[in-house]
Amino acid sequence: MVETLTATPVRHDTKNGKAAAKPPRRKRQLLPYLLLVPAILLELLIHIGPMIVGVIISFYHLTQLYLANWRHAPAAGLDNYRVALNVNGAAGKALLHSFTVTLTYTVLVLGFSWLLGMTAAVLTQRAFRGRAIVRTLFLLPFALPIFASVITWNFMGQRDTGVINHVLVDQLHTQTTRPFWLIGPNSFPMLVAVTIWRTWPFAFLIISAGLQSIPDELYEAATLDGAGVMAQIRRVTLPLLAPVNRVLFVVLFLWTFNDFTTPYTLFGDTPPVQADLISLHIYTTSFTTWNFGTGSAMSVVLLLFLLLVTGIYLIVTNRRSDNA
Amino acid sequence: MREPMSLRWTRRVVLVVLGIFTLVPIYIMITSSLKPLKDVQGTFTWWPSTVTFQPFREMWKTIPLAHYFVNSLVVSTASSIASVVIALLAAYSLSRYRFRGRQAFSVTVLSTQMFPGILFLLPLFVIFVNISKVIGINLYGSRLGLTITFMTFTLPFAIWMLTGYLDSIPRALDEAAMVDGAGPLGALFRVVVPAAIPGIVAVAIYAFMTAWGEVLFASVMTDQSTRTLAVGLRGYVTQNDVYWNQIMAASLTVSIPIVAAFLLLQRFMVSGMTAGAVK
Numbered sequence: 001m002v003e004t005l006t007a008t009p010v011r012h013d014t015k016n017g018k019a020a021a022k023p024p025r026r027k028r029q030l031l032p033y034l035l036l037v038p039a040i041l042l043e044l045l046i047h048i049g050p051m052i053v054g055v056i057i058s059f060y061h062l063t064q065l066y067l068a069n070w071r072h073a074p075a076a077g078l079d080n081y082r083v084a085l086n087v088n089g090a091a092g093k094a095l096l097h098s099f100t101v102t103l104t105y106t107v108l109v110l111g112f113s114w115l116l117g118m119t120a121a122v123l124t125q126r127a128f129r130g131r132a133i134v135r136t137l138f139l140l141p142f143a144l145p146i147f148a149s150v151i152t153w154n155f156m157g158q159r160d161t162g163v164i165n166h167v168l169v170d171q172l173h174t175q176t177t178r179p180f181w182l183i184g185p186n187s188f189p190m191l192v193a194v195t196i197w198r199t200w201p202f203a204f205l206i207i208s209a210g211l212q213s214i215p216d217e218l219y220e221a222a223t224l225d226g227a228g229v230m231a232q233i234r235r236v237t238l239p240l241l242a243p244v245n246r247v248l249f250v251v252l253f254l255w256t257f258n259d260f261t262t263p264y265t266l267f268g269d270t271p272p273v274q275a276d277l278i279s280l281h282i283y284t285t286s287f288t289t290w291n292f293g294t295g296s297a298m299s300v301v302l303l304l305f306l307l308l309v310t311g312i313y314l315i316v317t318n319r320r321s322d323n324a
Numbered sequence: 325m326r327e328p329m330s331l332r333w334t335r336r337v338v339l340v341v342l343g344i345f346t347l348v349p350i351y352i353m354i355t356s357s358l359k360p361l362k363d364v365q366g367t368f369t370w371w372p373s374t375v376t377f378q379p380f381r382e383m384w385k386t387i388p389l390a391h392y393f394v395n396s397l398v399v400s401t402a403s404s405i406a407s408v409v410i411a412l413l414a415a416y417s418l419s420r421y422r423f424r425g426r427q428a429f430s431v432t433v434l435s436t437q438m439f440p441g442i443l444f445l446l447p448l449f450v451i452f453v454n455i456s457k458v459i460g461i462n463l464y465g466s467r468l469g470l471t472i473t474f475m476t477f478t479l480p481f482a483i484w485m486l487t488g489y490l491d492s493i494p495r496a497l498d499e500a501a502m503v504d505g506a507g508p509l510g511a512l513f514r515v516v517v518p519a520a521i522p523g524i525v526a527v528a529i530y531a532f533m534t535a536w537g538e539v540l541f542a543s544v545m546t547d548q549s550t551r552t553l554a555v556g557l558r559g560y561v562t563q564n565d566v567y568w569n570q571i572m573a574a575s576l577t578v579s580i581p582i583v584a585a586f587l588l589l590q591r592f593m594v595s596g597m598t599a600g601a602v603k
Contacts, residue, residue: 031421033423035417038410039410039433042410043436047439047480050444050448054444134343148557158568161365163352166368261554283445302442
């Protein structure tokens with residue numbers, strides 16, 4: 001796969017060389033653009049257009065009154081941004097809190113998903129009896145539609161009828177009263193656990209594929225040099241896995257940070273304060289107050305943060321791999 | 325090469341623990357779907373008092389499940405097929421030609437994949453409301469409107485994956501077709517598309533799966549008549565009487581085709597994604 005991919009660009013170059021020497025017919029030059037027309041039109045309709053509209057309405061007091069009549073909404077200047085970012089006001093304080101919760105959530109989910117995925121991938125790297133079945137079973141949580149599996153976790157977390165309290169209280173007797181799992185302080189660890197459950201198989205899938213591309217000779221050479229299992233992981237596996245990990249971390253970060261489906265399915269549209277993830281927070285604020293101006297300002301701030309983090313991460317890791 | 329005993333036991337213990345964590349929710353989903361209602365209303369039990377398929381029959385009556393099913397099927401299929409067709413043309417252009425603006429287009433498509441859905445949801449909502457007011461086409465609450473919003477995530481993904489896939493198909497194929505007198509479009513449809521069928525099918529199925537599970541747009545852009553499964557299933561939970569056995573039966577039913585499709589195409593998905601990583 002990799003070989004064929006690296007082979008194609010070379011061919012492209014010779015083709016380009018030819019094209020430069022002999023100007024192709026006009027129709028040929030137009031064709032690549034014509035093929036892109038449907039995609040560009042749709043991109044304008046669903047991405048570029050809405051984004052511009054989103055930035056514009058973040059500068060207006062777009063409330064329910066003006067929703068169907070947005071051109072008459074009063075201008076707000078930077079008011080919406082002031083409301084969103086003023087940490088002394090109620091809205092700004094809640095947004096900052098939600099941001100902190102989301103960041104903690106992302107770090108925990110990312111760390112544990114990678115750790116579990118890496119462990120399982122290393123342990124299933126060599127052939128053993130039943131390996132194919134184990135790998136398939138591990139992938140199931142990722143294959144299930146999120147809403148279907150998270151609704152099961154909702155059932156598991158029910159105070160009176162759920163399995164978690166049944167095990168903790170009825171079977172292990174660790175607590176005398178039945179704790180709540182879907183409201184209050186326990187809702188945060190609950191949310192983290194559900195998302196790790198769903199996310200780690202993806203890390204496992206990608207890391208497993210990355211491990212397969214590491215040649216066996218390297219491990220054999222390391223064994224001859226007397227390297228133990230841990231040394232092999234540190235010196236051979238991790239460095240060679242770096243490009244795969246780099247992409248994996250970006251994808252997991254964006255998925256987790258923007259996660260909406262899991263908290264929405266687990267808690268409904270009014271999540272507990274302790275587990276108030278940012279996408280759902282902006283959603284709830286926008287649709288309960290019907291103040292789309294402030295909601296849009298919050299979305300724009302969120303986007304800028306994501307661009308900044310991903311950009312810095314990619315630049316830093318790129319430089320490091322260039323130096324190596 | 326023989327493995328040390330300690331490694332073998334570490335592997336067994338760790339894999340069993342991970343397996344339990346992974347499978348308990350799935351076990352609960354399956355066994356609870358076979359329980360009579362009284363089993364899910366009291367304290368949790370690990371096994372049904374009597375195994376019954378009643379929940380699988382009753383789940384269709386408690387909520388309009390069949391209706392939601394059709395909605396999900398129509399919207400997911402439409403957004404998947406439309407994305408793949410449009411993405412195929414774009415991918416052919418990106419893979420086979422070098423032209424001004426190519427880089428800009430690819431970067432735009434790739435970066436929109438990382439944007440939070442909420443960023444598009446609010447303006448699309450406002451745009452839909454105003455379109456229906458000015459032109460009279462009702463996109464808000466309609467299947468067409470939902471299909472369009474679903475393409476905000478299915479289209480960039482399809483373009484990205486298909487470009488990678490077409491790159492892996494040798495250009496010699498198109499060139500041979502052109503030597504035989506086919507134009508570029510002839511080469512695309514008669515030679516490249518047949519060779520790319522596995523990739524096209526996989527991308528279509530994956531787009532279908534993501535649309536099937538979408539909740540953010542579906543919770544806002546649908547009304548009672550266009551509600552999809554992903555949002556509709558939640559309806560069981562907030563009702564006064566919670567039929568957990570039926571919810572589990574319904575969850576299981578809507579999951580099986582998706583899981584089967586995923587397991588069939590996971591090998592392809594991984595090669596596509598890691599190829600992107602290696603490049």
